[in-house]
Amino acid sequence: MESSFIIQTLLLLLLQIICLAAGQVNYFPIFRCRDNGNFTKNSTYETNLETALASLSSAASTNYGFYNTYAGVSPNTVTAIAICRGDVGSETCRDCISNTVLLLRQNCINNIEALIWNSNCTVRYSNRTYASVVEARPSAKVSGSVNASDFDVFGKALRGLEGRLRSVAAGGNSLRKFATGDVGFGPDSSKIYAMLQCSPDLSSFDCNSCLSIVYTESQGCCDGKIDVGVFYPSCYIRYSNTSFYNNPPAIMLPSLPPSSTKSPAVQGGVDSEKGGKRKSSKSVYVIVPVACVFAGLVLIGLCIFMKKRRKNIAATKKESGTAFSSLVMSENQNHSANLAQVGSGITFEDLIF
Ligand SMILES: *[C@@H]1O[C@H](CO)[C@@H](O)[C@H](O)[C@H]1NC(C)=O
Ligand SMILES: *[C@@H]1O[C@H](CO)[C@@H](O)[C@H](O)[C@H]1NC(C)=O
Ligand SMILES: *[C@@H]1O[C@H](CO)[C@@H](O)[C@H](O)[C@H]1NC(C)=O
Ligand SMILES: *[C@@H]1O[C@H](CO)[C@@H](O)[C@H](O)[C@H]1NC(C)=O
Numbered sequence: 001m002e003s004s005f006i007i008q009t010l011l012l013l014l015l016q017i018i019c020l021a022a023g024q025v026n027y028f029p030i031f032r033c034r035d036n037g038n039f040t041k042n043s044t045y046e047t048n049l050e051t052a053l054a055s056l057s058s059a060a061s062t063n064y065g066f067y068n069t070y071a072g073v074s075p076n077t078v079t080a081i082a083i084c085r086g087d088v089g090s091e092t093c094r095d096c097i098s099n100t101v102l103l104l105r106q107n108c109i110n111n112i113e114a115l116i117w118n119s120n121c122t123v124r125y126s127n128r129t130y131a132s133v134v135e136a137r138p139s140a141k142v143s144g145s146v147n148a149s150d151f152d153v154f155g156k157a158l159r160g161l162e163g164r165l166r167s168v169a170a171g172g173n174s175l176r177k178f179a180t181g182d183v184g185f186g187p188d189s190s191k192i193y194a195m196l197q198c199s200p201d202l203s204s205f206d207c208n209s210c211l212s213i214v215y216t217e218s219q220g221c222c223d224g225k226i227d228v229g230v231f232y233p234s235c236y237i238r239y240s241n242t243s244f245y246n247n248p249p250a251i252m253l254p255s256l257p258p259s260s261t262k263s264p265a266v267q268g269g270v271d272s273e274k275g276g277k278r279k280s281s282k283s284v285y286v287i288v289p290v291a292c293v294f295a296g297l298v299l300i301g302l303c304i305f306m307k308k309r310r311k312n313i314a315a316t317k318k319e320s321g322t323a324f325s326s327l328v329m330s331e332n333q334n335h336s337a338n339l340a341q342v343g344s345g346i347t348f349e350d351l352i353f
């Protein structure tokens, strides 16, 4: 059973490598299982955890993608939070949260505290109370390996886009603090697509601060890279030269007493600065699925091949185990102590810390 887990992990890694070669970076899900304590099987804490996590997916999906709950009494209280990406519909939101909850339970089996950033949502739980303040740890920085051809032009365009989207996201209301947008740069009218989001319970001021920090970190780790994500529990920034979000968002918000002067219709989405040029991103939508179907076929072949070689794989099991724990080490060196990573969640992109 363990060896089939390793085979799965290897195949997943391989698929990611192949899809990366096709121009698409997929660094999700990103795990953080905090190594500060384990609960015991069948304990009150586990029961409370199940209770808290069970309510998340339906509650968040009917609540514009954000839900904060707790279960049990001290010292076994479990607090859990789910945040969906601001552009996804309620069905996608619900699916993402229930899948992510499963992943958390499978990968952070006994951890008292854990978090996963997934592609369409973030889920975390803890025995402490989450206050509505900026949480900067754990964090993750991920990027593709491709550099922009002209760092200066790219960097300037990105800076402008980030500033514009940050004020839209921070100006959102208590249901959603989210913005997406794109900007053209360079002579061949390449584009940068960016997405910024805060936990909507942050104040506008805190959202703005959090986004400033993740942007600064993105320039620290990944200056000039064209496919980047920097994730905090409270906010994140992602950008890419390929469109990766729904515009307009799949769900519009009701009008609320505004926490800004923006009209609700504008919140959650910013239109392209220069409309029109959609051609290049269209071709990516075709190329990437084709590449991934091809990758799938290769993988099926490999799968059969590897089943036959199961014995050999089992023999090298120890070594891959060591490799994963050294990945954990290399993360912890820079990101002081906090949270360790679980094997199956690691992608090689994740190494950039
Ligand atoms: C929690 O359990 C894992 C193994 O399941 C162990 O490696 C780790 O040291 C434990 N953490 C604490 C703080 O006891
Ligand atoms: C936990 O509870 C289940 C069902 O009540 C039981 O089957 C299982 O043996 C228990 N496990 C432990 C470790 O106590
Ligand atoms: C995320 O949501 C989009 C729809 O917005 C969907 O196409 C995609 O498959 C989802 N990703 C995952 C990993 O489920
Ligand atoms: C959460 O659990 C950890 C590990 O058992 C413990 O050290 C900490 O005090 C707990 N925090 C709260 C608020 O109960």
Ligand SMILES: *[C@@H]1O[C@H](CO)[C@@H](O)[C@H](O)[C@H]1NC(C)=O
Pocket (backbone or CB within 6 Å): 145, 146, 147, 224
């Ligand atoms: C990207 O730029 C970095 C920093 O300038 C450089 O070290 C790296 O080799 C470049 N990568 C590629 C693939 O060109």
Ligand SMILES: *[C@@H]1O[C@H](CO)[C@@H](O)[C@H](O)[C@H]1NC(C)=O
Pocket (backbone or CB within 6 Å): 023, 146, 190, 191, 226, 241, 242, 243, 280, 281, 284
């Ligand atoms: C994004 O950059 C990659 C790597 O340079 C390139 O292969 C791809 O065509 C670009 N995508 C778009 C939409 O320009």
